[in-house]
Amino acid sequence: MRRSSEETKAKILAVARERFAADGYERTTIRAVATDAGIDPAMVMRxxxxxxxxxxxxxxxxxxxxxxxxxxxxxxxxxxxxxxxDLWEGNEALMILLRTGVTNEVAAERMRDIFATQLGPIVMSVSRTPEDAFLRAGLAAGQILGLALCRYILRLPPVVAMSREEIIAWVAPTLQRYLTA
Structure with missing residues (x-):
């Protein structure tokens, strides 16, 4: 059965997300993505x-x-x-970025870009000292990414066992300090 170009592109992306999440950036190949999508590798390149x-x-x-x-x-x-x-719970795209960002410069750059362009301006808008807003955003990102790494990737038992409310109670004061202190 033939797929439209949009369906083919969507299928490639879905398969690529699965591959990048499971195998990481380095071990994922265009050929493996194409095979999983049931298409020729040239289509992925196209x-x-x-x-x-x-x-x-x-x-x-x-x-x-x-x-x-x-x-x-x-x-x-x-x-x-x-x-x-809420974002991290079951979000495949963020898991891909986090897993691959620690070993691959392309993924790390993608993660830096997302946090700089999306978190940075938010922190600047609430910071009492806008001149150090990007430093504050970096520290906040470190806290958020560290939590995600421990809870969702490394699955450290004490962190995994925490309820949502417990995590908020422990982490929120640190984020608060980074944002407004």
């Missing part, structure tokens, strides 16, 4: 041009940052902690 470009599109992610304009200043850390927990 739609995406390179493995780097395929990865960039497969790992495209919108953090869907909340509007913090109406959030009381003393609740910012809790709201962002809850937001990121």
């Amino acid at each position: 739609y995406f041009g390179s493995k780097d470009r395929l990865f960039a599109v497969a790992a495209e992610f919108d953090l869907r940052m909340p509007d913090l304009g109406n959030v009381p200043a003393d609740r910012l850390g809790a709201v962002l902690t809850a937001h990121f927990l």
